[in-house]
Amino acid sequence: MTGFAIQRLLQAIAVMLVMSAIVFLGVYAIGDPMELLIPPEAPQDIRREIVARFGLDRPLWVQYLTFLGNVVQGDFGRSFIYNMPVLDLILGRLPATLELTLAAVLGATLIGVPLGIYAGYRPDRAGARIVMALSILGFSVPTFWVGLILILTFAVSLGWLPAGGRGATVELLGTQWSFLTANGLSHLLLPALNLALFKLAMMIRLARAGTREIMLTDTVQFARAAGLAETTILRHHVLKLIAIPIVTVFGLELGSTLAFAVVTETIFSWPGLGKLIIDSITNLDRPVMVAYLILVALLFVTINLVVDILYAALDPRVRRGRTA
Amino acid sequence: MTVPLLAVTGLCTHFHTRAGVVKAVDGVSFTLEPGQVLGLVGESGSGKTVTGFSLLGLVEPPGRIVAGSVRLRGQELVGLPTPALRAVRGRQIAMVFQDPMMTLNPVLTVGRQMGLALRAHERVSRAAARARCVEALTRVGIPDAGARLDAYPHQFSGGMRQRVAIATALLHRPAIIVADEPTTALDVSIQAQILHEMRALTRDSGTAMVWISHDLATVSSVADRLLVMYAGRLVEEGPTAQVLRTPRHPYSRGLLDSLPAAATPGDDLRQIPGSTPSLLALPPGCPFAPRCARTSDRCATPPPWVVDGDRAHRCHHPLETPP
Ligand SMILES: Nc1ncnc2c1ncn2[C@@H]1O[C@H](COP(=O)(O)OP(=O)(O)OP(=O)(O)O)[C@@H](O)[C@H]1O
Ligand SMILES: [Mg+2]
Numbered sequence: 001m002t003g004f005a006i007q008r009l010l011q012a013i014a015v016m017l018v019m020s021a022i023v024f025l026g027v028y029a030i031g032d033p034m035e036l037l038i039p040p041e042a043p044q045d046i047r048r049e050i051v052a053r054f055g056l057d058r059p060l061w062v063q064y065l066t067f068l069g070n071v072v073q074g075d076f077g078r079s080f081i082y083n084m085p086v087l088d089l090i091l092g093r094l095p096a097t098l099e100l101t102l103a104a105v106l107g108a109t110l111i112g113v114p115l116g117i118y119a120g121y122r123p124d125r126a127g128a129r130i131v132m133a134l135s136i137l138g139f140s141v142p143t144f145w146v147g148l149i150l151i152l153t154f155a156v157s158l159g160w161l162p163a164g165g166r167g168a169t170v171e172l173l174g175t176q177w178s179f180l181t182a183n184g185l186s187h188l189l190l191p192a193l194n195l196a197l198f199k200l201a202m203m204i205r206l207a208r209a210g211t212r213e214i215m216l217t218d219t220v221q222f223a224r225a226a227g228l229a230e231t232t233i234l235r236h237h238v239l240k241l242i243a244i245p246i247v248t249v250f251g252l253e254l255g256s257t258l259a260f261a262v263v264t265e266t267i268f269s270w271p272g273l274g275k276l277i278i279d280s281i282t283n284l285d286r287p288v289m290v291a292y293l294i295l296v297a298l299l300f301v302t303i304n305l306v307v308d309i310l311y312a313a314l315d316p317r318v319r320r321g322r323t324a
Numbered sequence: 325m326t327v328p329l330l331a332v333t334g335l336c337t338h339f340h341t342r343a344g345v346v347k348a349v350d351g352v353s354f355t356l357e358p359g360q361v362l363g364l365v366g367e368s369g370s371g372k373t374v375t376g377f378s379l380l381g382l383v384e385p386p387g388r389i390v391a392g393s394v395r396l397r398g399q400e401l402v403g404l405p406t407p408a409l410r411a412v413r414g415r416q417i418a419m420v421f422q423d424p425m426m427t428l429n430p431v432l433t434v435g436r437q438m439g440l441a442l443r444a445h446e447r448v449s450r451a452a453a454r455a456r457c458v459e460a461l462t463r464v465g466i467p468d469a470g471a472r473l474d475a476y477p478h479q480f481s482g483g484m485r486q487r488v489a490i491a492t493a494l495l496h497r498p499a500i501i502v503a504d505e506p507t508t509a510l511d512v513s514i515q516a517q518i519l520h521e522m523r524a525l526t527r528d529s530g531t532a533m534v535w536i537s538h539d540l541a542t543v544s545s546v547a548d549r550l551l552v553m554y555a556g557r558l559v560e561e562g563p564t565a566q567v568l569r570t571p572r573h574p575y576s577r578g579l580l581d582s583l584p585a586a587a588t589p590g591d592d593l594r595q596i597p598g599s600t601p602s603l604l605a606l607p608p609g610c611p612f613a614p615r616c617a618r619t620s621d622r623c624a625t626p627p628p629w630v631v632d633g634d635r636a637h638r639c640h641h642p643l644e645t646p647p
Contacts, residue, residue, distance in 0.1 A: 217426060218421050218422075218423065218426040218427045219426065219427060219428065219429050221377075221382065221421070221427075222419070222421055222427035222428075222489070222492075223429075223440070223441070224380075224382055224413065225380055225382060225413055225414065225418065225419035225421075225493075226413065226414040226418065226440075226441035226444055226492060226493070226495075227410050227411070227412075227413040227414030227415060227441070227444040227445055228410075228414075228440060228441065228444045229410060229444070232440060232444070236432070236436075236440055237429050237432070237440075240429070240431050240432060241429065241430075241431055243431075314431060315430075315431055316430070316431065316476035316478065316479075317430060317476075317478050
């Protein structure tokens, strides 16, 4: 197991190095931020001085190595626009996105998996058909449209829930969180629902497909022959068997939503990372873009690592294969 | 006359599929006494497994027991509500399946799976449950059972895995075990061991068995009586030795002839010509007629079940008993 972990860690580092180089090159190919930052009528010497201050006059590979050296020390540079350390900027926005994402992915899993198991267990029931119709809807309706409809219905027409913002927050562990106050929760509900719909549909599909397949196996029939109740079979045998694909998708969804909740955050004016990255792209705020993309890559690498380790915990056959 | 341990009469289990009604089990009757081993033998698709499932009420839609009765010590099981059936499964009648790789859950430890089976019928503490599982595993010949409880199925060999399944079935000391080809998926040497051990275990505890197999050689080494099944119906029944010596039904004869022991060395094994008919389109008369050498015009009508003392058969032209 230790050998496996070390090997995976080295792989992860290699992936991160390659990713950072690609991101660095890619972002620097997009355009020159100085065009936006410095007024065209500024005198040459001031222009040169600003360029030198940001280190943009040096060769690209020097810039990259300097950047890499700084990153290793936890310094991602300063934002051109906000003129503050990028890491602080990103970490300041992260909690908002984190709580939105967790609410959406956890909610989708906790609701979707039981619904999917039910739909897979009794595929012919009317309830199962309704669940499946719901999941088709969740798959096919675009997120931005659902977001607008949610706002129109619950915020504008009914006036039950706020249309945007984070609402009241409470400080915990040094940052502000919405989910700890009633007002914050009411702000969180609609955007979380908006984000969760697609994931809910996916979790339902996954759980249903797995359950249907497993219900037909001898494992279930043998458990029945031993006198186990159906609920016991579902809880202990089926749930454990379908856990592997669900954990995978959970991890991937968590990562991709953390990174790309852009549409929902924009519609609901949720002050998270998505909003930050959109702004940084329009302003060609390179350090923010680079840091953001590298952190996203890091996030995915970490999640994949955790999922791999969870596999080993969930499936004893994997454990043997890796340690042998 | 006393009530038999298990009395099956006119059992019909049909599958209502889109293509039509599959009469997988069609009018099967037999009785089972304590300690007795019944061998249920027939080609693949003859309805043996469905018969076994029917005894436990385990037939899933589109299948249904459409007629007949299964009485356990006089108590009717057909039509019993599920909770009452569940109380019978595993405690009165247990079942062992063909492939232990498929029956055991690969992601649960053996102890956990056995614990679930134990708790299906008894409220026991964790420690007591472990002790019971260790005892059951030891009884089926698993060495160092205490340590093996925390192992996963893939960490056992095929034979050991089947022993785990058998131990699970024996947890509640059921009166009847339905063993559905429990040795078919195993190596030949292990087959013989398991066969022998199961026979010993059931003999010691007076457990009755329905031993299902497509292999006449295997069944005849354990069974007291043989039931020969063809296309969902019983075609012959009798004490094992007698059926082997003087089969009455041409199908039983065919099964015997296709055994390696029956052939002269060097000759090809004699196979029964043709294959199992589709249960969707059975001929009105004897379903074996198209494959039978002794067929006549009479075979277009259904042959009756002829009982003759200890034996019975369903054939218009039974083979004569040699003098
Ligand atoms: N779920 C089902 N739907 C439709 N038909 C079924 C179903 N299950 C079983 N059958 C039919 O019932 C018949 C008997 O099947 P069964 O499994 O009892 O045969 P078997 O004698 O156990 O054969 P084998 O030796 O291959 O295990 C088969 O023809 C099969 O097609
Ligand atoms: Mg079978």
